[in-house]
Amino acid sequence: MNLTSVGIIYRKELIDALRDRRTIISTIVLPILMFPLLTLGFGLVAQKSMQKMEREGSTIMLLGETNAPALARTIRQTDGLRVVAPSEDYVVLISEKKLRAAVEFPPNFEQETRMTSDKPPQVKIYNFEGETRSQVAVRNVQKVFDDYRKQLVAERLAESGLTKDVLKPFATREENVAAPEKVGGNVIGGLFPYLIIFLCFMGSLAPAIDLTAGEKERGTIETILASPASRLDLVVGKFLLVFTASIVTAVVSLASFALTFSLPFLVAREFAKRNQLPFDISVSGVASVFLMMLPLAVMFAAVLMAIGLYSKTTKEAHSYASPLMLLVLMPAMAAMVPGFDLNATLALIPVLNVSLVSKEVLTGNYPWLLILLVFASSWGYAAGALSLAVSAFERESVLFRT
Amino acid sequence: MIEATNLTKVFRDRKGGDIRAVHGISFRCQPGQIYGLLGANGAGKTTALRLLATILRPTNGTARVAGFDIREQPEKVRANVGFLSTATALYGRLTARETVEYFGRLNGLNGDKLRRRTEELFALLGINEFADRRCDKLSTGMKQKISIARTLVHDPPVMIFDEPTLGLDVMAARTIVGFIRDCRSRGKTVIFSSHVMSEVQKLCDYIGIIHEGRLLAGGSLAELRQRTRQADLEEIFVQTVEAAP
Numbered sequence: 001m002n003l004t005s006v007g008i009i010y011r012k013e014l015i016d017a018l019r020d021r022r023t024i025i026s027t028i029v030l031p032i033l034m035f036p037l038l039t040l041g042f043g044l045v046a047q048k049s050m051q052k053m054e055r056e057g058s059t060i061m062l063l064g065e066t067n068a069p070a071l072a073r074t075i076r077q078t079d080g081l082r083v084v085a086p087s088e089d090y091v092v093l094i095s096e097k098k099l100r101a102a103v104e105f106p107p108n109f110e111q112e113t114r115m116t117s118d119k120p121p122q123v124k125i126y127n128f129e130g131e132t133r134s135q136v137a138v139r140n141v142q143k144v145f146d147d148y149r150k151q152l153v154a155e156r157l158a159e160s161g162l163t164k165d166v167l168k169p170f171a172t173r174e175e176n177v178a179a180p181e182k183v184g185g186n187v188i189g190g191l192f193p194y195l196i197i198f199l200c201f202m203g204s205l206a207p208a209i210d211l212t213a214g215e216k217e218r219g220t221i222e223t224i225l226a227s228p229a230s231r232l233d234l235v236v237g238k239f240l241l242v243f244t245a246s247i248v249t250a251v252v253s254l255a256s257f258a259l260t261f262s263l264p265f266l267v268a269r270e271f272a273k274r275n276q277l278p279f280d281i282s283v284s285g286v287a288s289v290f291l292m293m294l295p296l297a298v299m300f301a302a303v304l305m306a307i308g309l310y311s312k313t314t315k316e317a318h319s320y321a322s323p324l325m326l327l328v329l330m331p332a333m334a335a336m337v338p339g340f341d342l343n344a345t346l347a348l349i350p351v352l353n354v355s356l357v358s359k360e361v362l363t364g365n366y367p368w369l370l371i372l373l374v375f376a377s378s379w380g381y382a383a384g385a386l387s388l389a390v391s392a393f394e395r396e397s398v399l400f401r402t
Numbered sequence: 403m404i405e406a407t408n409l410t411k412v413f414r415d416r417k418g419g420d421i422r423a424v425h426g427i428s429f430r431c432q433p434g435q436i437y438g439l440l441g442a443n444g445a446g447k448t449t450a451l452r453l454l455a456t457i458l459r460p461t462n463g464t465a466r467v468a469g470f471d472i473r474e475q476p477e478k479v480r481a482n483v484g485f486l487s488t489a490t491a492l493y494g495r496l497t498a499r500e501t502v503e504y505f506g507r508l509n510g511l512n513g514d515k516l517r518r519r520t521e522e523l524f525a526l527l528g529i530n531e532f533a534d535r536r537c538d539k540l541s542t543g544m545k546q547k548i549s550i551a552r553t554l555v556h557d558p559p560v561m562i563f564d565e566p567t568l569g570l571d572v573m574a575a576r577t578i579v580g581f582i583r584d585c586r587s588r589g590k591t592v593i594f595s596s597h598v599m600s601e602v603q604k605l606c607d608y609i610g611i612i613h614e615g616r617l618l619a620g621g622s623l624a625e626l627r628q629r630t631r632q633a634d635l636e637e638i639f640v641q642t643v644e645a646a647p
Binding site for chain 2 (some may be wrong): 005008009012015016019020218219220222223225226227228229230396397400
């Protein structure tokens with residue numbers, strides 16, 4: 001391998017890539033915009049719909065109101081609840097989302113609540129199971145009942161000459177003993193590696209295909225093959241560019257992620273400090289995850305290049321790469337499954353191993369033997385993928401596939 | 403100088419069986435001469451020239467190009483060859499200058515030497531007006547000039563042209579033909595493939611007729627005329643191909 005040649009090829013590919021709109025969009029623009037747009041967009045929509053819900057309130061119906069005149073009055077005075085006149089077709093109205101809930105009081109409800117009995121009276125709250133706005137109405141109604149229930153209990157205790165303490169013979173208190181970084185790591189531990197694995201893959205996709213199948217499509221492959229650069233120099237120069245794109249995408253998107261969430265994160269941290277809640281993110285953990293990602297980025301770049309080399313057109317290459325993306329995403333998501341932890345066998349499965357070990361590292365666990373196993377096997381796969389790309393570049397049947 | 407000995411290329415095809423694209427070709431091409439490889443589409447011209455340019459590896463036989471063996475020293479061969487065909491496109495997102503300098507650097511030129519050589523070629527070929535424009539914004543004729551500059555940047559002693567005028571308009575084709583003649587007058591070894599009889603007749607000192615991968619006849623136009631007793635190159639070609647076993 002001639003390093004000067006590799007450098008010349010890398011430099012040319014870099015200039016070429018920086019002028020390719022598709023590569024710039026997928027490597028830099030999209031990762032920068034993704035998080036702010038997602039959060040802002042989602043946040044705005046959610047906020048608007050919440051405001052609308054608050055403004056309109058929940059429309060409910062009271063059935064048998066005369067059985068509970070005092071309680072009905074309280075309900076009518078509660079903010080966010082709008083009572084409409086009772087009617088027979090409340091089931092239809094709820095199903096058609098014209099009514100959010102209907103409350104049915106049994107006969108003599110209020111009188112019976114003043115007496116103790118084995119069979120306390122029961123209020124029915126008709127609702128649309130799983131429908132958000134119906135559930136909001138149910139919650140609001142339940143809150144009114146809860147207050148009423150507490151008031152009745154207090155009255156009964158007072159009549160019997162007892163205090164509220166009689167209801168609470170002992171207390172419990174939960175106390176966190178894990179370090180703040182570990183708590184923070186546990187919260188983001190599954191999502192963070194998944195995000196980086198996905199972004200590393202996405203970052204190398206466009207350039208890997210453009211530098212291989214794209215060259216075939218544009219007819220420049222023969223031009224470059226006729227130059228004195230060896231095929232090894234060519235494939236290494238190209239690979240380094242794809243690898244760079246992959247890392248740049250991951251770094252850019254994480255920077256965007258950090259900036260987008262830094263405000264809520266800082267707020268959360270302040271909140272955590274004030275309430276003495278443990279929450280922090282370990283910087284060394286994040287750095288370790290990046291280190292574990294390197295062999296994965298190498299593997300993605302090399303595999304995608306091999307696919308691009310084999311394909312006759314960029315379209316063909318993209319159709320092979322799409323199912324591969326699913327293969328990458330599924331093990332990457334595994335880290336988010338609770339209770340799915342790293343062991344010696346899983347440490348040998350590509351992508352899944354890095355995803356799981358990242359979760360461990362972020363929660364402050366460093367199982368060194370397993371980490372070593374993951375690192376070694378990942379580099380093994382990366383080397384295998386790279387040699388696959390090199391051999392594809394040296395095979396005429398691949399380069400000149402008809 | 404180019405010296406091919408029993409050059410053979412077999413493409414392995416799982417479905418259609420082996421395809422013998424080039425079958426035991428031997429010929430010699432001297433400096434200051436143009437050797438024309440004349441054949442119909444699919445006769446094996448492109449494969450033969452790709453073998454000489456070391457873009458493909460021979461299955462059997464070999465060739466020496468500018469004193470280097472195509473099997474043993476492919477990189478040295480490529481450093482001494484300028485290869486131009488209609489399939490050798492330019493990088494659309496690079497400018498003319500970046501393109502020529504890129505290939506110059508890959509050929510070991512740099513600094514002042516590379517700059518001087520680029521300026522010299524740009525002046526010679528009239529590229530200066532569009533030297534800093536991106537290749538994808540240029541006309542076919544302009545692109546052809548850049549391609550010529552790209553093949554000449556390292557001043558190679560051997561030039562290989564694979565149907566270089568295919569699909570070009572008259573003016574662009576004339577530029578190429580003029581350039582090939584110029585290479586001969588500068589003492590370069592030139593090999594050129596075409597299926598256009600008039601072009602071969604006008605340009606070549608030696609002609610090789612290739613058909614189904616075999617070199618059926620070779621010699622100067624006068625020798626071929628004498629052997630076939632035909633005056634017109636087209637008639638010579640048809641008679642040679644029809645007489646093939």
